[in-house]
Amino acid sequence: MSATPTVAPPDSPEVRRYNRIRRWLGIGEFALGLALLLVLLITGWTNWLRDLAYRGAGQSYSLAVALYTVMLVLIGRALGLGMDFYSFRLEQRHQLSNQKLSGWVWDQIKEFLVGAILASLLVELLYFIIRQFPEHWWILAWLGFLVVAVLLAQLAPVVLFPIFYKFEPLQDEELKVRLVRLGERAGTRVRGVYKWHLSEKSKKANAALTGLGTTRRIILADTLLSDYSPDEIEAVLAHELGHQVHRHIPKGIVVQAAVTFVGFWAANWWLHYAVDRWHMFETLSDFADLPLIVLIFVMLSFILMPALNAFSRFNERQADRYAFENSSITSFISSMNKLADQNLAERTPSRWVEWWFYSHPSIGRRLAAAEGWAKANATD
Numbered sequence: 001m002s003a004t005p006t007v008a009p010p011d012s013p014e015v016r017r018y019n020r021i022r023r024w025l026g027i028g029e030f031a032l033g034l035a036l037l038l039v040l041l042i043t044g045w046t047n048w049l050r051d052l053a054y055r056g057a058g059q060s061y062s063l064a065v066a067l068y069t070v071m072l073v074l075i076g077r078a079l080g081l082g083m084d085f086y087s088f089r090l091e092q093r094h095q096l097s098n099q100k101l102s103g104w105v106w107d108q109i110k111e112f113l114v115g116a117i118l119a120s121l122l123v124e125l126l127y128f129i130i131r132q133f134p135e136h137w138w139i140l141a142w143l144g145f146l147v148v149a150v151l152l153a154q155l156a157p158v159v160l161f162p163i164f165y166k167f168e169p170l171q172d173e174e175l176k177v178r179l180v181r182l183g184e185r186a187g188t189r190v191r192g193v194y195k196w197h198l199s200e201k202s203k204k205a206n207a208a209l210t211g212l213g214t215t216r217r218i219i220l221a222d223t224l225l226s227d228y229s230p231d232e233i234e235a236v237l238a239h240e241l242g243h244q245v246h247r248h249i250p251k252g253i254v255v256q257a258a259v260t261f262v263g264f265w266a267a268n269w270w271l272h273y274a275v276d277r278w279h280m281f282e283t284l285s286d287f288a289d290l291p292l293i294v295l296i297f298v299m300l301s302f303i304l305m306p307a308l309n310a311f312s313r314f315n316e317r318q319a320d321r322y323a324f325e326n327s328s329i330t331s332f333i334s335s336m337n338k339l340a341d342q343n344l345a346e347r348t349p350s351r352w353v354e355w356w357f358y359s360h361p362s363i364g365r366r367l368a369a370a371e372g373w374a375k376a377n378a379t380d
């Protein structure tokens with residue numbers, strides 16, 4: 001049977017508008033963060049915040065580092081609150097949300113707490129290294145961050161995600177059997193499949209491969225499990241298994257390692273410039289220079305965004321191809337169409353939007369690839 005060749009239908013004005021607003025919210029959030037960092041550095045308010053932190057911490061350096069970081073996170077979140085609320089309302093307006101205002105407020109509080117705790121620990125570690133090893137701090141900090149990145153990838157599905165969503169091992173026996181068969185064909189072991197209670201907050205559907213080592217698992221949104229046929233779910237599972245077979249999570253960590261290496265090198269260079277030439281700070285270990293370090297990483301990820309997204313799209317195409325080869329192509333196509341409708345995804349975004357912002361190929365391209373594959377491998 002050959003799939004009927006289709007050209008993706010044009011996206012409705014509603015879909016285009018929804019995605020355009022979301023994109024602008026993303027850009028706005030980025031611009032606001034950037035402005036905050038620049039203002040702190042240019043006006044010298046970062047020094048004022050540091051002095052405040054010292055006073056609050058009774059002149060203890062490490063306590064002051066934590067306090068300064070928490071204040072920075074608090075200011076950042078307070079500034080972004082308006083846009084966060086707008087995104088919440090946007091999802092509601094498009095009937096994509098199952099969340100009440102109280103749930104959203106609670107999520108904001110949790111996000112702030114998790115962000116503040118994580119950021120404090122990281123910044124504490126960073127300035128401990130800068131203080132102890134002012135010469136080679138940037139290489140040691142890079143190594144430290146690698147360890148943290150691996151640890152976080154490992155802990156995220158068991159520690160971080162459950163703060164925001166409920167998860168439980170998949171109960172469906174039929175799906176489990178299908179999955180084991182898929183894994184056997186792939187010569188890989190599926191360590192676990194979890195039902196992700198996404199419907200508590202959203203009407204969208206999603207699935208992902210998460211974790212590392214013993215915590216590696218596929219998570220499937222309950223919204224997907226309830227509305228998709230077993231064949232369609234198998235196609236989604238095959239895609240996620242493709243990520244596992246092609247080792248996309250470890251590869252992602254390697255890429256991240258390369259990026260952060262450049263980041264820390266550049267941070268060291270700029271910090272020395274700021275301290276030695278501009279006399280903005282007395283020493284490298286003056287934590288009022290934190291916005292400068294963050295700024296360098298923000299700029300770096302901005303410059304590299306198209307390249308990193310291209311890398312991600314390459315991985316997604318690989319995972320899709322794996323799904324074509326190991327599950328039913330018609331189910332893959334129908335699951336993609338369902339996902340696009342359910343999540344209000346643009347099937348055919350403009351070329352430059354896809355190139356700059358998209359971590360996945362557009363649905364239109366994924367459908368075209370599936371149909372192309374089906375035609376090339378037609379057995380009739």
Ligand SMILES: [Zn+2]
Binds near residue numbers: 239240243316319
């Ligand atoms: Zn994927």
